[in-house]
Amino acid sequence: MLRYIIRRLLQAIPVFIGVTLITFILFFIAPGDPARLIAGQRADTETLARIRSTWGLDKPLPIQYLLFLGRIVRFDFGRSFKTNIPVIVSIGERLQATAILALFAFLIAILIGVTAGIISAVKQYSIFDYSAMVIALLGVSAPVYWVGIILLLIFGFNLGWLPLGGYVTEYGLKAVILPAITLGTRPAAYFARLSRSSMLEVIRQEYILTARAKGVSERKIIFKHALRNALIPVVTYAGMVVGDLLTGAVLTETIFAWPGIGRLVVQSIFDRDLPVLQGGVIVIAFIYILANLVVDLSYALIDPRIRYE
Amino acid sequence: MRKIFWFFLLVFLIFSMIGLSVAQTPQYGGVLKRSLVNDPPTLDPAMITDTASDEVARQIFDGLVEYDPNGKVVGSIAKRWTISKDGTVYTFYLNNNVYFHNGRNVTAEDFVYSIKRVMDPKTASPRASFAEPIKDVVAKDKYTLVITLKRPFAPFLSTLTYSCFWVVPKEEVEKLGKDFATKPIGTGAFMFDEWKHDVKIRLKANPNYFRGRPYVDAIEWVIIPDENVDFMNFEKGQLDITGIPDPEWDRVSNDPKYKPYILEKPIIGIYYLGFNVQKKPLDNKYLRQAIARAINKEGIVKVIRRGRAQVAYTILPPSMPGFSKENYNWAKEKLSYNVEEAKKLLAKAGYPNGKGLPEITIYYNTSVSHKRIMEAIQADLQKIGINAKLQNYDWAVYLDLLDKGELPVYRLGWVADYIDPDNFLWVLFNSSNFGPEGNHSFYKNYKVDEYTNKARIETLWSVRVKYYNMAERIILEDCPIVPIYYYVSQVIYQPWVHGLYLDPLTGLSGVRYRVVWMDKK
Numbered sequence: 077m078l079r080y081i082i083r084r085l086l087q088a089i090p091v092f093i094g095v096t097l098i099t100f101i102l103f104f105i106a107p108g109d110p111a112r113l114i115a116g117q118r119a120d121t122e123t124l125a126r127i128r129s130t131w132g133l134d135k136p137l138p139i140q141y142l143l144f145l146g147r148i149v150r151f152d153f154g155r156s157f158k159t160n161i162p163v164i165v166s167i168g169e170r171l172q173a174t175a176i177l178a179l180f181a182f183l184i185a186i187l188i189g190v191t192a193g194i195i196s197a198v199k200q201y202s203i204f205d206y207s208a209m210v211i212a213l214l215g216v217s218a219p220v221y222w223v224g225i226i227l228l229l230i231f232g233f234n235l236g237w238l239p240l241g242g243y244v245t246e247y248g249l250k251a252v253i254l255p256a257i258t259l260g261t262r263p264a265a266y267f268a269r270l271s272r273s274s275m276l277e278v279i280r281q282e283y284i285l286t287a288r289a290k291g292v293s294e295r296k297i298i299f300k301h302a303l304r305n306a307l308i309p310v311v312t313y314a315g316m317v318v319g320d321l322l323t324g325a326v327l328t329e330t331i332f333a334w335p336g337i338g339r340l341v342v343q344s345i346f347d348r349d350l351p352v353l354q355g356g357v358i359v360i361a362f363i364y365i366l367a368n369l370v371v372d373l374s375y376a377l378i379d380p381r382i383r384y385e
Numbered sequence: 386m387r388k389i390f391w392f393f394l395l396v397f398l399i400f401s402m403i404g405l406s407v408a409q410t411p412q413y414g415g416v417l418k419r420s421l422v423n424d425p426p427t428l429d430p431a432m433i434t435d436t437a438s439d440e441v442a443r444q445i446f447d448g449l450v451e452y453d454p455n456g457k458v459v460g461s462i463a464k465r466w467t468i469s470k471d472g473t474v475y476t477f478y479l480n481n482n483v484y485f486h487n488g489r490n491v492t493a494e495d496f497v498y499s500i501k502r503v504m505d506p507k508t509a510s511p512r513a514s515f516a517e518p519i520k521d522v523v524a525k526d527k528y529t530l531v532i533t534l535k536r537p538f539a540p541f542l543s544t545l546t547y548s549c550f551w552v553v554p555k556e557e558v559e560k561l562g563k564d565f566a567t568k569p570i571g572t573g574a575f576m577f578d579e580w581k582h583d584v585k586i587r588l589k590a591n592p593n594y595f596r597g598r599p600y601v602d603a604i605e606w607v608i609i610p611d612e613n614v615d616f617m618n619f620e621k622g623q624l625d626i627t628g629i630p631d632p633e634w635d636r637v638s639n640d641p642k643y644k645p646y647i648l649e650k651p652i653i654g655i656y657y658l659g660f661n662v663q664k665k666p667l668d669n670k671y672l673r674q675a676i677a678r679a680i681n682k683e684g685i686v687k688v689i690r691r692g693r694a695q696v697a698y699t700i701l702p703p704s705m706p707g708f709s710k711e712n713y714n715w716a717k718e719k720l721s722y723n724v725e726e727a728k729k730l731l732a733k734a735g736y737p738n739g740k741g742l743p744e745i746t747i748y749y750n751t752s753v754s755h756k757r758i759m760e761a762i763q764a765d766l767q768k769i770g771i772n773a774k775l776q777n778y779d780w781a782v783y784l785d786l787l788d789k790g791e792l793p794v795y796r797l798g799w800v801a802d803y804i805d806p807d808n809f810l811w812v813l814f815n816s817s818n819f820g821p822e823g824n825h826s827f828y829k830n831y832k833v834d835e836y837t838n839k840a841r842i843e844t845l846w847s848v849r850v851k852y853y854n855m856a857e858r859i860i861l862e863d864c865p866i867v868p869i870y871y872y873v874s875q876v877i878y879q880p881w882v883h884g885l886y887l888d889p890l891t892g893l894s895g896v897r898y899r900v901v902w903m904d905k906k
Contacts, residue, residue, distance in 0.1 A: 108781030112788065115511040116434035117799075118812065118823045123513050130509035158426045160563045161582070169582055225613065233617050240618045241609060243584045330610045335583030339610070343423070348781045 081369065088365045095361045096148070096354055100141050103350055110157050110348040131157055144354065153358075154351035156344075163355040166340060171359065174336040176244060177259060177328070178321035180252050184260035185317065189267025190310060196268065197275035197306075198298060208268060215265030224258040224331035241333035255332040259325050263317045270313055274306040304378055311378060315371030322367070323360040411884065415903040417601045418625045420609045420618065424583045429566035430551040431503050431510040436894035439548055441606060444588055444898055445486075446551035446571035449477050449496065449530070450542060451897075456653075456704070456804050456889035458542050462491060462552065462572065462595075463530075472537030472844040473520075479528040483595040485554045486576040493524035498555045500532070512549035515802075537842040539849060540805035547803055574599040574899035583608050600884070600902030619877065625903065626878045626885060626893070631754070634691050637877065647877050650887035651704050654800030654872040655697050655809075658747070658762065662865050663827045664793040666742060671734035673864040676794075677720045678727035679769045680762055686870050689757045693875060697868035700809055700857055704889055707806040709854040716861045716868075727769045739770025748776050748792040750783040755796055758869070788820045790827050797825060800872065804890055806853040811837040814860050826865035833859050881905035 111127040112119065128134040132143065147154055153163035192212070196205040231254060232240040238254055239247040278284065279302050287297050326338040341356035343349075425438035430446050433439050449463040460466070463477040483491040502508050504516045518538040525531050534541060544550070557570045569577050574596070575588035585607045592598045609615040612630040619627045629637050629647070637643045658680070660667040667673060682696045698716035701708045728738065736742040747763060749755040756777065763773045773794075778786065786792050801808045812818055815837045816829035833856045840852035860866075874892025878885050881903050888895025 106782070107785040108779075109785055109788075112784055112821060113781055114434075115821075117784070118802075119511060119821050120514045120517075121821070123509075123511060124821065126506050126509045126513065127511065130507075155563065159424075160427060160429075160432070160566050166582065173583075228614060228617065233621065236621070240621060240623065241611075241614050242607065243581070245581060245584060246607075331614060333584075333607070333609045333611070333614065335581075335608070339583065346779055346781065 077373075081373075084365075084369050084372075088362070091361055091365060092358060093145075095357050096144070097141070099354055099357045100137075100144070100350075103348070103353065104137055108348045110350060113348050114157055148358070153355040156352045157349045158344075158347045158352075163351045166352060167337065167355050167359055170335055170337040170340045173243060173334060174322060174338070176252060177255055177325070177334055177336060178318070180256035181260035181263070181321050181325075182314075182318060184256055185263035185267055186314065188260075189264035190271045192264075193268040193271030194275050194298070194303070194306075196272040197279065200276065205272075209272070212265040212268040215261045216269075218261065220258060220262070220325070220327045221331060223261055224254070224328060227254045227258060228331065241331070243333070243335055251332075255328050255334050258331070259321065259328045263321075266313065266317075267310065271306065271310050274309050275302060278302045278306045307378055308375065311371055311374055315367045318370075319364045319367040322363045409883075411600050411902040412904055413598075413600050413602075413902070415601050415905065416603045416605055417882075417898060417901060417903065418623065419604060419606045420615050420624050420627055421586075421606045422608075422610055422612070422615075424608055425586070427566040428569040428577070430499075430548045430553060430571075431508055431512070432566060433548045434511050436891060439891070440894040440896070441586055441588070442548060442551070442569065442571075443573075443895065444575040444604060445569050445573040445577055446548070446553070447483070447573050448545060448547075448551045449479075450545050452546055452804065452888065452890060452895070454886045454889065456706075458546060458804075462496075466542075468542075468844075472539065472842070473534045475532045475534070475541065476525070477530040477532070479530060480595055481528050483572050484593055485557070485572055486570045486591060487554060487557060488593075489554060489556075491552060491572055492527050493530040494527075495552050495554065496530045497522050497524050499552045500550060502553070502558070503549045510549060512547065515544050515547055515549050537844060539841055539844055540803060540807045543803040543805045574897065575604060578603065594899070596899070599899035601898065604898055619879075622879065624879075625882050626876055628893070629875060629877050631691065631693075634693060643877060646880060646882075647875060648885060648887055649873055649875045650889065650892060651695055651702060652800065652872050652874045652887075652892045653702050653705050653804060653890050654798060655700065655702060656694070656758075656798045656869045656872065657697070657796070657866045658869060659795050659797055659826050659866040660864075661790050661793045661795075661825070661827055662863075663790065666734075666736075666745070667793050669734045670863060671730050672736065672742070673867075674720065675727045675730035675734055675769065676766065676771070677864050677867040678723050678730060679765050679771070680867060680869070681722045681765050682869050683722060685758055685761050689754075689761060690870065694870035694873050697871045700813070700860060700866070700868060701806055701853070702871040705801070705806060705809065706804065707850045707853045709857060712854060712857050712861060715858065720861065720864070720867075724768055731769055731771070736770075739772065742771060744772040744774060745794055746776050747773050747794045747796070748778070748783070748786070749796040750780045751777045759796060787825045790820065790825075792825075795825065798872070801890060806849075806857075807837070807841055810853055810856050810860070811841060814856070814865065828860075828863065828865035830859055830863060832856070879905075 111124045111133055114127050115123055132140060155162050156166060192208045196208045199205055228240055231238045239251050242251050244251050284297060284302055287301055326342050329336040329339045344352035344356060421437045423437060425441050426435060427433060427438050428442045430442055433442055447461045449461060450458050451461040453459045462479055462483050464480050466475060466477045468475055479493060485491060500516060500522045503510045503513055518534045518541060519532060520535040521533045523531050552572060554570055558565050561568055567580060574591055574594045576591045578589040579587040585605055587603055587605045589603045590599050609618060615627055616630050616633055618624045638647060660673050662668055686692060686694050686696050699713045731739060747759050749759045759775050763775055766773045787795060799813060812823040814824060814828050814833055816834050818824040819827050836852040836856035840849045843849045874887050876893050884901045887893060
């Protein structure tokens with residue numbers, strides 16, 4: 077198992093080099109001069125030259141890339157072109173905020189989604205099943221921005237129960253409720269649909285029929301025999317969801333003034349802030365690699381027949 | 386009976402007046418809550434180029450001079466100054482009771498350091514060009530500063546109001562290095578307290594401020610990227626001052642609850658459609674004039690901007706010193722919306738009813754409001770037979786293409802850096818400023834160059850005004866840009882906020898909150 081984990085982590089190195097190289101190339105292919113954005117709408121050529129020189133943007137591109145790799149090896153992500161703040165500090169602060177939001181959104185999604193999916197499968201064609209699936213369809217279709225604003229209007233503005241945006245440092249855990257629901261709505265709906273179909277597939281299998289014939293209680297059949305097998309696709313999807321949630325949710329972060337990594341990275345693209353962009357890309361790649369690894373390892377826990385060599 | 390009535394009336398009036406004067410007496414205390422759309426990139430005066438940073442840093446720092454609410458240059462740390470007859474030597478006499486937030490007394494040497502820091506290539510200040518006219522800066526004595534210019538530069542005093550010339554303490558800048566931008570120390574009415582990036586910035590009152598401590602105990606800016614959510618926060622009383630989003634304007638501006646608390650002021654800026662006059666077919670003056678006359682600016686301001694701007698005819702906004710009513714009337718008569726005249730001009734350009742004119746592309750930087758305006762212009766042009774298509778880019782790409790002169794028709798806005806016609810007419814139209822330096826129309830006219838160059842070095846205001854008025858008339862006629870509207874700053878504040886004003890240059894972002902007080906703690 078340990079050898080497998082080490083091997084998977086070592087495989088991440090070429091992935092990091094690949095994503096940073098692609099980002100670097102795309103950055104310089106796209107029009108837009110970072111020095112020009114630092115200087116503002118009007119800038120004389122001398123000032124632009126000074127800014128380029130200060131940030132090393134006047135060096136040949138391969139040299140710039142090698143210097144960047146050299147810094148990364150020393151865990152130095154450089155400083156933001158725009159703010160001059162060390163990238164590692166900016167990303168660290170934002171990642172913390174994103175992790176809090178992602179955790180709550182994930183819990184909401186998995187608890188509501190999987191529970192609704194399983195009950196729907198067990199009580200197929202019941203009112204609960206129809207209602208849950210209609211709500212799931214709405215959840216998948218509703219635009220994040222709309223959901224966020226409506227929640228804010230009802231619970232923040234009209235009822236005044238929850239803050240109108242803001243972070244946990246200002247309002248405590250109250251601040252995370254609405255953004256987590258907004259962010260968790262869509263994955264919850266997917267989880268519900270996925271766990272329902274997966275569960276339906278499993279409970280129609282012969283070993284479930286055998287268990288029923290043997291007189292095993294319905295509760296034991298569902299929770300001991302069916303659920304574990306039905307969870308395999310759900311866990312695969314959960315890995316992807318965790319990756320998505322942890323790499324930022326720009327719209328949710330924007331509506332709720334949440335200081336997450338999504339806004340930081342997207343803004344860095346508009347600002348042509350290469351150090352922040354590269355730092356963000358590396359962190360995002362690492363999160364996906366880690367999430368996939370955890371998913372792969374969890375298969376073995378769910379299904380003991382799966383072994384890693 | 387009558388006497389008793391008059392006695393009670395008198396008593397009532399006296400008490401009412403006492404009550405009124407109590408209500409109008411500035412009170413100390415409270416935390417003023419503001420919002421910003423994004424985290425300020427920097428609070429280091431040498432590096433500021435954006436309004437968010439400027440608004441916050443303006444409370445922390447002071448310069449030699451500043452604008453009063455009417456746009457007049459008045460002393461700040463400098464109590465008075467003299468200018469040599471040839472206009473090259475500026476001597477500033479400083480207040481001796483100004484202290485940095487670390488407790489050290491501010492001297493002329495601090496200004497020498499701060500100004501030289503902006504000039505130093507190692508600082509890579511994006512505003513180093515503002516210090517370009519300076520030949521030397523020396524401390525004549527502890528509180529006397531002498532700035533010598535390379536040549537006379539009439540707007541120099543005005544440029545000294547700009548953030549890059551605010552004074553910073555050498556020891557703190559050197560100790561903190563690049564982190565000075567996030568832990569600033571100045572002389573201002575408010576001291577830096579806390580910054581949670583992308584969450585909030587808090588400044589606290591400076592009890593030792595040389596002009597007396599500010600009224601409020603602290604200012605907090607919360608970062609709210611979405612304007613609708615921002616306004617919800619205002620309506621719930623969680624913000625004291627903010628802007629009004631377009632979709633809310635009609636409701637709010639007609640609501641008696643809000644109406645008395647809306648503050649409006651034209652600022653020194655214009656929104657315009659520009660042409661690259663060196664690119665065919667826009668090198669044709671009559672074609673440019675035809676486009677100018679085809680655009681229904683009044684309609685744009687009324688319908689799209691919901692009346693939240695002023696229709697522009699001239700380049701210099703009415704609140705800019707040197708604004709010419711004569712040029713305004715001339716342009717209003719000769720270049721305003723008139724479809725028939727536009728058609729005649731199009732024919733004069735060699736394209737009767739648009740025949741023979743290739744489709745033109747109007748470029749704009751990505752934004753819903755710009756898109757609406759450009760669509761209106763596109764429809765207006767269609768009425769005289771000009772086919773136009775629209776193309777948008779994000780700001781970085783847009784700026785790059787503009788600088789390279791690759792956008793034949795483009796939209797742009799310009800808000801002055803300092804209150805002087807030089808910052809419009811020389812910056813945007815002098816041929817020494819092609820591309821990134823401001824002249825994105827790549828416009829060259831020898832007379833305009835001559836007038837704008839002469840006006841820079843002329844010290845007599847009446848003569849300078851003549852140069853600017855002559856230059857503006859030529860530019861208006863040549864039509865390298867079509868002014869669409871002058872910007873108007875509009876803000877809303879809570880009934881408990883007093884003393885708020887709008888800066889004539891930039892509106893809310895130029896306000897110094899030391900004069901604002903609240904009667905709600």
